[in-house]
Amino acid sequence: MRLARFSAFGQTKDFLSVISHSLKPAANPERVLVLGEKGFVAARLIGELKNRGWNALSIGSDRVDLTDPGSVDQLLAVAGKTDAVVMTSALTPEKGKDRRTFQRNLSMAEHVCSWLEKTACAHFIYLSSDAVYADSSEPLNERSPCHPATFYALAHLVRERFLLEQTARSGLPLLILRPCAIYGEQDTHNSYGPNQFVRSALQSGNIGLFGQGEEIRPHLYIDDFIEIILLALRNRTIGILNAAPREAQPFHEVARQVVERVGGTTLSHAPRRQPITHRSFDDSALREAFPEFAFRSLGAGLDRMIQDLRNPR
Numbered sequence: 478m479r480l481a482r483f484s485a486f487g488q489t490k491d492f493l494s495v496i497s498h499s500l501k502p503a504a505n506p507e508r509v510l511v512l513g514e515k516g517f518v519a520a521r522l523i524g525e526l527k528n529r530g531w532n533a534l535s536i537g538s539d540r541v542d543l544t545d546p547g548s549v550d551q552l553l554a555v556a557g558k559t560d561a562v563v564m565t566s567a568l569t570p571e572k573g574k575d576r577r578t579f580q581r582n583l584s585m586a587e588h589v590c591s592w593l594e595k596t597a598c599a600h601f602i603y604l605s606s607d608a609v610y611a612d613s614s615e616p617l618n619e620r621s622p623c624h625p626a627t628f629y630a631l632a633h634l635v636r637e638r639f640l641l642e643q644t645a646r647s648g649l650p651l652l653i654l655r656p657c658a659i660y661g662e663q664d665t666h667n668s669y670g671p672n673q674f675v676r677s678a679l680q681s682g683n684i685g686l687f688g689q690g691e692e693i694r695p696h697l698y699i700d701d702f703i704e705i706i707l708l709a710l711r712n713r714t715i716g717i718l719n720a721a722p723r724e725a726q727p728f729h730e731v732a733r734q735v736v737e738r739v740g741g742t743t744l745s746h747a748p749r750r751q752p753i754t755h756r757s758f759d760d761s762a763l764r765e766a767f768p769e770f771a772f773r774s775l776g777a778g779l780d781r782m783i784q785d786l787r788n789p790r
Contacts (some may be wrong), residue, residue, distance in 0.1 A: 496766045499600075499650050500713035506561035506599060509710060511535040512543065512589070513565030517665045518604060518702065522563065525703050538566070543585035552592040561600040561710050564589060567636075570629050571666060582632035583639075590643040600650050600713045601640065602706065607657045607721060607756070609634045616759040619655075619717050637717075650715045654705065657721035657758065660778065661699030662785040671696050671775075674732050675782055678739040688749035690729030694756050695721045698778035708767045721758035722772035734776055738783055 509526055513519035514537030526533040534555070541551045543566055556562070566585055568578050593601070610617050611624030625631040637653050644651040660671035667673050674684045697720060705720050729744075736742045763770070773781075 496714065496716035496718055496762055498712035498714050498766075500711070503711040505531055506710055506713075507559040508532040508534060508557065508561070510556055510560040510562045510598075511565060512541075512562065513537065514540075516565055516569075517661070517663060517699070518659065519565040521661070521663060521699050522565070522703055522706060525700075525707070529707075534560075543588050544581050546588060548588045549591045549595070552589075553596060556592070556596065556598065558597045558599070560598050561602070561713070562598045563602045563604070563706060563710070565604050567604075567633070569666065570627070574628055576628060579628035579632050582629075583635055586636035586639045590639050593643050593647060593649065597647065597649060600652070600710065601644060602652045602654060602709055603637065603640050604706075605633045605637055605653050605655045606630060607655050607719065607758075609637070609655060610756075612754045612756060614755065616723075616757045617719070617721075618759045619719055619762055650713055652709050652714045653717045654709070655717070655719045655721075656702055657695045657697050657719075657756075659697045659699055659702055660782065662782050662789070663699070670694065670728060671731055671735070671779060671782065674735045675739070675779065675786065678735050678742040679783070679786060682741050683743050683745055684732045684735060685745050685747055686728060686732060687747055687751075688753070689746065690732055691727050691753050692755060693725050693727050695723070695725040695758055696731065696775055696778070697721060698773055698781070700781070701772050701778075704770060705763070705767065708770060712767075714766060716766075718763055718766060719758055719760070720763065721760060723758060723760045724772065724775065725755075725757040726775060731775065734779055735783075738779055 509531055511519055511523055514535040523533060523535045541548050568582050572578060608630035609623045609625050611622050613621060623634055625634050640651060658668060658670055664672040667676060677684050702720055732744055
């Protein structure tokens with residue numbers, strides 16, 4: 478799916494191909510408004526904002542239900558024009574994989590766009606997903622074709638388009654971040670990969686792999702993703718940016734590294750249900766946007782995750 482050009486950003490190139498910083502010199506926003514509160518990324522982001530002394534406000538679904546049309550007026554009552562907004566809110570696959578969940582995800586973005594239609598904000602960051610891309614044998618980048626294979630992935634792509642259209646019309650600075658699979662000790666999804674492997678090793682002494690664990694994927698430690706968000710907030714970054722390290726490993730290598738660190742763990746193998754696919758990323762755009770940032774290695778991330786699960790912060 479190819480996105481149109483958006484002249485509201487003053488760009489002559491396709492929005493997809495341009496990353497720019499609209500705040501120079503970099504500075505903390507007056508306030509960060511986080512849409513979402515209890516999710517994995519939202520909770521860690523809010524915690525880090527508070528740790529660093531940033532002015533921040535989080536809004537969870539128990540206070541403002543973005544699937545409800547009334548959320549538009551509720552947002553108008555709490556949000557300010559100088560706020561930098563980070564939208565983490567989404568119904569993830571464990572909440573439903575059907576068309577009704579898909580429609581609820583779209584209604585959330587529709588109501589946020591209706592809110593933005595009536596007001597302004599200083600900066601909007603939307604947390605999307607690398608699931609919007611088609612599988613590829615070549616490293617993916619921000620211009621790679623999008624071909625979502627699930628309702629969840631399709632919802633992210635459509636929500637991106639809603640926000641691209643609305644912010645272009647309003648002239649608001651928008652950044653879309655597409656992270657790969659995120660792992661960390663506070664993960665709420667227990668997704669296949671580091672999250673599941675570390676917990677299984679610590680709790681049962683066994684890690685289950687599909688087939689031989691041949692699929693290659695990158696893995697993003699939560700604190701690295703939070704650092705990318707903070708850099709984007711300080712620079713008021715605009716564009717579409719993948720958040721995925723260039724380093725990628727097969728799942729059996731992830732499992733091996735977990736076994737090496739936890740000890741006393743065996744591997745079991747379940748029959749494969751899906752064809753083997755691989756995914757990797759070219760992180761050139763991210764490195765160019767934030768040259769001061771560097772991803773930690775998988776080993777370093779696993780060390781921190783295991784340490785924090787054994788000795789919670």
